[in-house]
Amino acid sequence: xxxxxxxxxxxxxxxxxxxxxxxxxxxxxxxxxxxxxxxxxxxxxxxxxxxxxxxxxxxxxxxxxxxxxxxxxxxxxxxxxxxxxxxxxxxxxxxxxxxxxxxxxxxxxxxxxxxxxxxxxxxxxxxxxxxxxxxxxxxxxxxxxxxxxxxxxxxxxxxxxxxxxxxxxxxxxxxxxxxxxxxxxxxxxxxxxxxxxxxxxxxxxxxxxxxxxxxxxxxxxxxxxxxxxxxxxxxxxxxxxxxxxxxxxxxxxxxxxxxxxxxxxxxxxxxxxxxx
Numbered sequence: 272x273x274x275x276x277x278x279x280x281x282x283x284x285x286x287x288x289x290x291x292x293x294x295x296x297x298x299x300x301x302x303x304x305x306x307x308x309x310x311x312x313x314x315x316x317x318x319x320x321x322x323x324x325x326x327x328x329x330x331x332x333x334x335x336x337x338x339x340x341x342x343x344x345x346x347x348x349x350x351x352x353x354x355x356x357x358x359x360x361x362x363x364x365x366x367x368x369x370x371x372x373x374x375x376x377x378x379x380x381x382x383x384x385x386x387x388x389x390x391x392x393x394x395x396x397x398x399x400x401x402x403x404x405x406x407x408x409x410x411x412x413x414x415x416x417x418x419x420x421x422x423x424x425x426x427x428x429x430x431x432x433x434x435x436x437x438x439x440x441x442x443x444x445x446x447x448x449x450x451x452x453x454x455x456x457x458x459x460x461x462x463x464x465x466x467x468x469x470x471x472x473x474x475x476x477x478x479x480x481x482x483x484x485x486x487x488x489x490x491x492x493x494x495x496x497x498x499x500x501x502x503x504x505x506x507x508x509x510x511x512x513x514x515x516x517x518x519x520x521x522x523x524x525x526x527x528x529x530x531x532x533x534x535x536x537x538x539x540x541x542x543x544x545x546x547x
Contacts, residue, residue, distance in 0.1 A: 277483070277515040280315035280343050280381065281541050283533040284487070284526040287320075294531040310338040313537050314546065315345065315381065317524040321371070322347040322386070328372035328428040335376050343381040345485075345522055346373055354388045358401045363420050365404055370416035370427035374409055382438040382463065382485055382522055389444040389473070395456055398441075402460040408436050440465050440485035440522075444473045454478035468507075470494045477510075484514045486523035488536070498532035499525075499539075508543035 286309045296305055309316060320326060334344065349368050352361045373380065406412035409431035416429040441457065442465035457464050457480035464480045467473055469489035490497040511521050525533035
């Protein structure tokens with residue numbers, strides 16, 4: 272057992288969804304104030320726009336400034352790295368990702384999520400090479416960012432305003448990851464293993480492989496759509512209580528956004544955990 276209770280951050284995967292307007296966001300709320308509104312009700316959010324394209328430093332600065340002091344952002348790594356390059360020859364793409372403004376989050380930078388597609392199998396050599404490239408603190412991330420290519424010229428951020436550790440989490444979807452060697456392998460590299468709840472045959476894994484736990488809740492019965500019942504939220508609250516009692520920080524993000532369940536389920540889980 273670890274000596275100190277862990278902390279909890281509960282949020283949603285993304286926040287800018289048209290169908291949330293008038294359901295979660297009040298009618299008439301300007302789009303530019305949606306993150307501000309969400310951040311007064313939840314303690315964290317997973318930035319998912321960074322998965323689809325390189326963002327800009329001014330975006331990250333604005334997101335930092337619009338949220339309360341204790342708010343935390345998880346950042347989803349680019350699909351160019353995970354889905355297109357499939358983790359191969361990604362030194363420059365990683366530099367571009369970190370140069371795109373991630374460091375502007377400063378003291379609000381939480382874990383970086385690397386979501387692998389279902390077509391990438393368990394390959395220790397490939398993963399080890401990738402993990403060796405990942406910066407483990409913001410100083411190292413700034414050094415890596417400085418190696419960006421010409422696409423970031425004139426719009427790169429290569430300085431870290433705050434020195435802090437950078438945690439990394441891996442979400443896997445190929446069945447070959449159900450392997451007894453995986454937990455020890457990830458522990459050896461200090462990489463967190465994502466526990467994913469989803470209405471798909473993706474691996475469901477609860478091994479704790481770092482000093483934090485990362486949970487993604489995609490919908491138990493309908494992917495990205497179905498809400499979590501009271502009983503399911505009770506069970507997740509009990510799991511999270513167990514992890515934090517053992518001293519692990521927990522980051523949990525609801526990705527069931529299609530029917531506007533994500534923010535309400537996140538608030539329901541926070542209420543059960545007694546977290547303000």
